Amino acid sequence: MSHTLLGLPYDEWIDAFLPMDDSKVDYMKYNRLFDGIVVGEKDSDMYEPLVRTDKDKKKADGGMYPKGSSAIEQKRTDWATVEVIIECKATDSDPFDERASSGIPHAVTRRDTLAQVMTYASTVFEYQHLTHHFGVVILGTQARLGRWDHSGIVFSSKFDYEEEPAKLARFFWRVAHATPEVRGHDSTATRILPGSADYKTLEAWKAKELAEDDYVARRFVKSLTEHRPWWRLTVADRKHGKEDFLVGQPTFAASGVVGRCTRGYIALSVSGGHGDSPFVYLKDCWRVVHERSELEGDILSYLNGKGVANIPTALYHGDVEDHRTISQDFCKCAKAGCVSEVVRETEEHVMEEEDMPENAEEERKRVVHETSDKNVEKTLDGAGDELLNEATGATSSESNRQSMEGVVDETGDYQHEDDETRDDLYTYTASESLTAFRCRMKLHRHYRLVVKEVGLPLQEFPCGRILVWAIRDAVIAHQDAYEKAKVMHRDISVGNILILPPNGENKQSTYRGLLAEWELSKPLDHNMSDACYPNHAGTWQFMSVHIQDFPEAQIEIADELESFLHVMIYCAIRYLPHTCKNVGDFMYRFFDDCVRRRDAQYTCGALKRLVITTGKLTTLTNEPITFLRRPRLPDPQTRRPSKHSEKFSECPDRLLKVSKKDMHPINVLMTPLLQCITARYRLFHSQLIDSEDSESEEWTSSSSDDDDDDDDEPLDDKEDRLRAQNELKSQSKKIETHEYMIKLLKKASDAYAHLWPGPEDRLPDQRDSTFHLTKPKQMSLKREGPAPDPGEQPANKRLRCGASRE
Incomplete structure (x- = not known):
């Protein structure tokens, strides 16, 4: 969430977000209102006095609630009804720093507070349907007001509520007298309460006897948990009008506040259903508004009309009223009149002139000059705070406390053990250069989409063969979209492939895979017209190496096929038997890790x-990974399975040899795909070396003409080199289209179906939920491409680029 925090003066903040005529309110009577709040050593010492200051008892511990809320009597947080979250800190652990260009403070204690309030806000958004949410952070005798929306967070300036109690009183008064819409409530989402007609309808579904294979109805009933509120949601479609749906707990909910924050529901259609089932799948998200962006429902309808196989069927969709984020409207540029760009000087803090040590500016210029032309990289054991937090919408204060394994600190930062001392000192990072960037806050619009099919997550595949089957169907969908509709998906990930099991409702006799989430897809002609437009978005874990290294390059079929292979590896390493001893470490290093370059961009891990x-x-230590037909627990004496033997992950390497009969068929499938993908990269590097050699020869030709005969490469070496290059071209060409991969997947799942094990190869998740490296959080969901570089990189540093770059 870096660069999604802003600060405004108190008066500007209160009038912008809670506009109201309170000129007749006598705030003088609140002069001594907050005197009872004693700032002690514990944060909890402040809670009760703060609650007692409200004579109407509208606030419970840690929050402001409507009258009648059970949270008031029970003195507990009710996430489904809280109107304002209040966080108290006995010390000045301020979550916002006006001096930092990103707004994020440097001190660990302050970042902890930011992480805490962000977690609270995320939970409120998860339980309620809101366009925005308000919060208060009490910092000793001072306070800040905050407003969260899906573009960013805007804090007010700090004020002393003991000296200026009217400022805090004005906020609470305005919230209490504001309309539900001003408080952030979504008028198209109606809470289903006990005794209502909708409540009785849902209770009736919970009481039904459902068929064993009716997985959709069973999952819908399971979502009707008592721990989450139920809702009636309205979808406004410009062609079909308004349609209402009843939902319970979401089957999927993206974490965090900032971003698209997608939620998915199995929904009961109030109008009676569509086809043989009354259930549909409803997606609720906040889409990024861009001049070339299209509504996902329009994209799906277009693909449906073109006869693209194995994709969802669009039913209804549309923006939700006039719901839009407004935080980005306050993101101002250093230049007068600019509201879309911000100039920042360094990756961390910008030193004020009076804080800078003597000769610091001269030293900075010297270092910038020395490093500006070097491609210096430093490896992070993880995605890095900026990209990780931006993707998840949450801070990573814990990761900031930890030393990063394998990181060489070349920055020369000043280090201080005392957090408060470090907070007061603006550290000078010698390796960072002046950069400019666009404001990271983006305009988002609230959007809902309803599709006919309700699929299962790919990760719930019943056996390895069905995993391959589902991926095969998804690749066929990708081929259809490319050839029939001239559309590239551009976001292949494990979360975007679904499985439709056979059952009586869908009339299917076998499993079927679906390729979903077409929001980030792009017509092929846009790839050519926007050749250098660096606005890629995708799921980091499954991006090809090429796109991770060059996010401004055009996504090609080979990149998408590589992403499909990454999806297969992701599912297989977590749920199939294999010889990998540390699944958590492999998952982290393969999917989440990255390299951070000097220019603050990120490349492949x-x-x-x-x-x-x-x-x-x-x-990473070059130990081969082999997939097995079934789990093995080798006995140290016989090397045969034994339930009394040690755990497989703890066995010595000498006991882990795999015979052919124990090998899983997915090994044979992955090997040729990996070879084709590897050939693509080797061919690229070979061509790059040839290009560099050619350039070198041009520079030296005038001085070495007399020695040409002596320097000629032997004929045999040239022939071997040409033969190897032709072989690479032949292998690489196989993934320039979809046919080869589809043929392999079909052959594996159909022709060789008898070779696959049954459900016994499906294991519980082998990734330890408590796994901890240096950054245990995943860099999930979407990553948008970096800001444009000042200059164009040479063409020989792009894989298959030129006119095809994007």
């Missing part, structure tokens, strides 16, 4: 690059 460039699935 070390393990994924190793696997793709060698064509072998291994760990």
Whole structure:
């Protein structure tokens, strides 16, 4: 969430977000209102006095609630009804820093507070349907007001509520007298309460006897938990009008506040259903508004009309009233009149002139000059705070406390053990250069989409063969979209492939895979017209190495097919038997890791690059990974399975040899795909070396003409080199279209179906939920491309680029 925090003066903040004529309110009577709040050593010492200051008892511990809320009597947080979250800190652990260009403070204690209030806000958005949410942070005798929406967070300036109690009283008064819409409530989402007709309808579904294979109805009933509120949601479609749906707990909910924050529901159609089932799938999200962006429902309808197979069927969709974010409207530029761009000087803090040590500016200029032309990289054991937090919408204060394994600190930052001391000192980072960037806050619009099919997550595949089957269907969908509709998906990920099991409702006799989430897709002609437009968005874990390295390059079929392979590896390493000893470590290093360059951009992590460039699935320490037909617990004496033997992950390497009869068929499938992908990268690097050699020869030709005969490369070496290059071209060409991969997947899942094990190869998740490296959080969901570089990179540093770059 870096660069999604802003600060405004108190008066500007209160009038912008809670506009109201309170000129007749006598705030003088509140002069001594907050005197009873004693700032002690514990934060909890402040709660009760703060609550007692409200004579109407509208506030409970840690929040402001409507009258009648059970939270008031029970003195507990009710996330479904809280109107304002209040966080008290006995010390000045301010979550916002006006001096930092990103707004994020440097001190760990202050970042902890930011993480805490962001977690509270995220939970409120998860339980309620809101356009925005208000909060108060009490910092000793001072306070800040906050407003969260899906574009960012805007804090008010700090004020002393003991010296100026009217400021805090004005906020609470205005919230209490504001309309539900001003308080952030979504008027198209109606809470279903006990005794209502909708409530009785849902209770009737909970009481029904459902068929064993009716997985949709069973999952819908399971979503009707008593721990989450139920809702009636309205979808306004410009062609069909308004349609209402009843939902319970979402089956999927993206974490965080900032971003699209997608939620998915199995929904009961109030109008009676569509086809043989009354259930549909409803997606609620906040889409990014861009001049070239299209509504996902329009994209799906277009693809449906073109006969694209294995994709969802669009029913209804549309923006939700006039719901839009407004935080980005306050993101101002250093130049007068600019509201879309912000100039920032360094990756961390910008030093004020009076805070700078002597000769610091001269030293900075010297370092910038020395490093500006170097491609210096430093490896992060994870995605890095900026990208990770931006993707998840939450802070990572814990990761800031931890030393990063394998990181060489080349920055020369001043280090201070005392957080408060470090907070007061603006650290000078010598390796960082002046950069300009666009404001990270983006305009979002509230959007809902309803599709006919209700699928299961790919990760719930019943056995390895069905995993391959579903991915095969998704690749066929991708081919259809490319060839029939001239559309590229551009966001292949494990969350965007679904499984439709056979049952009596859908009339299917076998499993079927669906390729969903077409929001980020793009017509092929846009790839050519916007050749250098760096606005890629995708799921970091499953991006190709090429797109991670060059996010401004055009996504090609080979990149998408590589992403499908990453999806297969992701599911197989978590749920199939194999020889990998540390699944958490592999998952983290292969999917989440990255390299941060000097220019603050991110490139592919070390393990994924190793696997793709060698064509072998291994760990970072080069231990090969083999998938097995069934779990093995080798006995140290007989090397045969034994339930009394030690755990497989703890066995010595000498006991882990795999015979052919124990090998899983998915090994044979992955190997040729990896070889084709590896050939693509080797061919690229070979061509790059040839290009560099050619340029070098041009520079030296005038001085070495007399020695040409002596320097000629031997004929045999040239022939071997040409033969190897032709082989790479032949292998690489196989993934320039979909046919080869589809043929492999079909052959594996159909022709060789008898070779696959049954459900016994499906295991519980092997990734330890408590796994901890240096940054245990995933860099999930979407990552948008970096801001444009000042200059164009040479064409020989792009894989298959030129006119095809995007």
